[in-house]
Amino acid sequence: HKVLLLALFLGTLLYAYAEAAVRLLLPARRKAVGGELVLLTGAGRGLGRATALEFARRQSRLVLWDVDTHGLRETAAECERLGATVHTFVVDCSKREEIYGAAEKVKKDIGDVSILVNNAGVITAADLLSTQDHQIEKMFEVNILAHIWTTRAFLPTMMDNNRGHIVTVASAAGHFVTSFMVAYCSSKFAAVGFHKALTEELSTLGKDGIKTTCLCPVFINTGFVKNPSTRLGRILEVDEVVKELMEGILTNKKMVFVPSNQRFALLLER
Incomplete structure (x- = not known):
């Protein structure tokens, strides 16, 4: 049994290296998103x-959706200065x-959404035991349930057209655990599972024109947590994460x- 597991691990590792080598030698073709809704x-x-x-x-x-009216206006103004057409909605994604x-x-x-980026998170x-009940509920409402509600709202048209892209912003905390974030890690594990299950379901239904992407960064310096530190690795800056x-x-x-x-x-942990 141990020999079989070792062989499986080595095979997976070799496949990962081979995949990385192919991508290095043959860069993936990039699609155009100009004009896409x-x-x-x-977004605030x-x-x-x-x-x-x-x-x-x-x-x-x-x-652009956000519960923060002021932040939403600032984002919209910056995007409009770049020449984009922008529509804003004040939406509480916990509801x-x-x-x-x-x-x-x-x-x-406005029209049919072709790219959905589920980014809202708390x-x-x-x-x-110190995390309050309403805080736990809010994390699940925003970090995973909102992904499900938005996807249910916009997926039918994507299914009809067999075209679209659904982006799930999750976290490294959706794969690895850390102390003092039990509820947060649980909600992000759910987000990763949602992405994987949705990807599999779309494939089973033959909807190969609908793409899915899941973002899993270690913690980002966004100001939500003061003086952040984590054993998951260094704190990332927003620009490097959005580039990836x-x-x-x-x-x-x-992924x-x-x-x-x-x-x-993750391979080593498995």
Whole structure:
């Protein structure tokens, strides 16, 4: 049994190296996103804002959601300065009714969303018994349930056209665990599982034109946590993460680890 597991591990490791070598020698073709209708949740600050700006530079049409009105306006103004068409909606992604209501307005008044970026997320760093009930509920409502509600809202048209892209912003905490973040890690494990299961289901249904990407960075310096530190690795800056995310979207990469060595750490853990 141990010999079989070792052989499986070595085979997987060799495959990963071979895949990396092929990608190095034959860079993946990048798709154009100009003119695509891109909806981003949590667009008012941090990674959401930076991702919106990257799409704006590529002349995508933008639909930006956030619960923070001021941050949303600032992101929209920056994107418009880059020449993008922008529509904004103040949406609390912890509330299913608000998500479905805003989605209906988008579909009726703007058009069909072809790229959905589920980026909104919340975090509370505390041991399990110190984390309050409402904080646990909020993390699950925003970090995973919102992904499901938005996908259910916009997937039917993508299915009809067999065309689209669904991006799940998860975390390294969706693969590796860390103390004092039990509820957060649990919600991010759920987000990774959602991405994997959705990807498999779309494949089973023959909807190969709908692409999926899951972003799993170690913790990012977005200001949500003061003086952040973690055993998962160094704290990342937003710009380096959004660069890897956009590369993953443009090349239809299913799983984007930042830094990329997480992939090998995951293999070793398994």
